Amino acid sequence: MNWSAVGPAAVFFGAIFTNNILLTNYLGMCSFLAISREVKSSLGLGAAVVFVMGMTNALNWPIHYFILVPLKLEYLGFIVYIIVIAASVQLVEMVVERVSESLYQNLGIFLPLITVNCAVFGAVLFMFIRKYTFLGSLAFGLGGGLGWALAIVAMAGLRAKMARARVPRGLEGAGIALIIAGIMSLAFMGFSGMIPAA
C-alpha cells in the first residue's frame, strides 16, 4: 500500500478510526489495561498522549531526514527516537508545571508514563515505515493520539458500568478488559470502508 500518497486529512481520520493504534496494532496496551479504570484519569492520560505523540512525531521527522539520513546513521534511529521522546516528555512536564498548576495536578502523574508507552514509540516507527510527509506525520501523530485516547476513555466508561456486572472470577480484571477491547476492535472495523486509501 502506498501510504505516502494519502493526504494528511485522510491520515488523520484513518489514524483515529480505521487504523486505531490500540485496537488494530495493540500498542499501548499496558497503560490501557492499568489506567482505564476511571474516566477522569483516562481523559488526562489521553490528552497527554495526544500532545506528546504530535510533538514527538513532529520532532523525530526532521531529525531523521535532516540529520540521521545524510550522516548514514539510520541504525542509531531507535536510540535517538527514544531520547527525543524522553526529552520532550520532560519538557512538556516542565512547561505544564510552570504554566498551569491545576493542569499539572491532573496530568502530572501520567506524563512520565508516556515515555515508555508503546503507542508513542510505535507511531514514530510507523511514520518512517509508511514514509509519510512531514504534514502526514504530524497528522498521524495527532490522529493516533486521539484514537488512543478515544479507545481508553470508552474503555474506562465501559469498565465503570462493568463494576456492577457479574463477571466470572477468572475473567475479572485483565480478562474482561481484553474481551471488551476485542469487541471494540470489531466495532471499529465497521469504519474500515470510510477511507479508501487507508
Place this chain on the structure above:
Amino acid sequence: MADISAPVAGRPVVRPARPRGKAYKTFVDGIGANNPVFVQVLGICSTLAVTNVVTNTVVMCLGLIWATAMSNVSVSILRKWIPARARMIVETLIIAVWVIIVDIALRAYLPDISRTLGPYVGLIITNCIVMGRTEAFGLNNPPGLALIDGVSAGLGYSYVLLIIAVIRELAGSGSLLGVKLLGPWWTNWTIFVMPSGAFFLLAVFIWVVKGAILKEQKK
C-alpha cells in the same frame, strides 16, 4: 510498559530480590507462578500483533528472549554505577542497543521476515517485560541469576504467544508455518486473522489459567 511505575491497585509491581543460589526457582518462577503474560499481564503490546502467523511469532519471540536476557545481564553488571534517578532512561538505552542488534541481524539474514515484522522488532524496546525484568530483577541481582531470569521470563512469555499464534494461524488460514494443513473442506475463521481474534484468545487463555489458579487456592 508503563505498568512498572503505574499505580496499579492491589498488584505488587516491584518484587523483592530473591536470595542467591536459587537459580532453579528463578527459572521455574518466570515460566509458571510469575508468568509475565497471565499473572502480570505485561508486554502484550508489541508481540500480540504478529501472532497471526507462527513463523513471525517464533522470530519475534527469539528476539524478545535475547533482548530480555542480555539487557537483564547488562543492567545487572552495571547496577552499581547506574544512578537511581536516571535508571529508567539508562535501562531503556541498554535495551535499545540489544534490540538494534536484533534488528540489524534480521535485516541481514531474514530480510523478508524483517519486512513483514515492520516496526514490531523496534517495539521490543518498549515492551513492558524487558523493562520490567531489568527494573525488578537485574537492578538488584548478580549477572548469572539475571541471565536465567531473563531467559525464563522470555520463555514464559513466548510459549503463551506461540499457542495463540498456532490457534490463530490454524483456524484463521488453515495452515501452520506457512504450510497448508487443512484441506478445502476447512472454512477459514476470518475473526482469528483480524485484530479482535487475538484479544479474545488471550482473554480465554487468561481465564483458563486464572481459573486453574483459583481452584488451586481453594483447596
